[in-house]
Amino acid sequence: MPKRGFYDRETIERILDEALTCSIGIVDDGQPVVIPSFHVRVGDEVYVHGSSAGRTLRALAGEAPACLTVMLLDGLVLARSAFHHSLNYRSVVVFGSFDPVTDTDEKLHALEALTEKLVPDRWEQIRHPTRQELKATSLVRIGLQEASAKVRTGQPDDEEDDYARQVWAGVVPTRLVRFPPDPDPRLSAGVPVPAALGSIVGSA
């Protein structure tokens, strides 16, 4: 079976941590709304940054049922038949509801985790939020109590009769790659590229 469900916390956490972005689902007056957003897991909680979602994310922060989904595309699965073409992926779906993060320390801690997820060691180098900026930052969190993962790996699962066909079959691996950094034209003279940035170039 190439497609499998997982409920163990380690698999779920690894997928959530590798995914840079997520999709948030809420219901707005009967209408499902899926908002792309940016998240970070800290322990048993997933924090989602509010600015990307604006009004809708603010509406989230109640007891309304919600869903957070991430997907990592790992490859294109090219089978011998149209029917068995597929994708290799790892996904996580979290059900629950979002709580607003109002405690200043928790907010700062989550912002630090979000920043460090982009680039390790960045938090120490940048200007931290002012009280006003913190107030303008909306963060919500959802727990991992109701989370599951789904994974497909490996080669196509062709019909036995099709294996003899003279057609190429296999997997085209895919990955989100970081390319060499493009410095801000207004960068202060003599500021070097952070070591952490050098090391991630070309990796996942």
Add this chain to the structure above:
Amino acid sequence: MPKRGFYDRETIERILDEALTCSIGIVDDGQPVVIPSFHVRVGDEVYVHGSSAGRTLRALAGEAPACLTVMLLDGLVLARSAFHHSLNYRSVVVFGSFDPVTDTDEKLHALEALTEKLVPDRWEQIRHPTRQELKATSLVRIGLQEASAKVRTGQPDDEEDDYARQVWAGVVPTRLVRFPPDPDPRLSAGVPVPAALGSIVGSA
């Protein structure tokens, strides 16, 4: 303004066409459910393949309100302050409802488009669906009447006072990359890698 909304069809179509995967939002008994899936745009319609969503996608095929969202992550925006860290992205949100695709010709045409989206010229090389396989394939479609795009590009939008800071700022470009194909161990001897696969390696 680095973040902007777009409603022109060309921008919307280009994003939908570049994105390999999408997130589908539906409401299941009051609970929002976001399902990662695989889509292709054909004219004014977006077709979504059913096998990835199983039971839930079958439930979709009614008049229930739905949402289809895609997001392309284009870069990490590293600002001088924590507050202005951001992501460059292009996203599309489509509201509407999904209709089941029942017509055989439309189904075949959509399957061809889905396959060709993975690898150009593939449809001609593979075994086409049998009547039984077609029956087992569920496809739904949603129109583009209510679609909008959101795009963030470019460098960080820092506070004027922060530009003098001695901290690296700029953009780390990101892109989903296809890596060299991994052939199925059961591949028939002497079958070459398709030309279309060679040409996409390393590109978006």
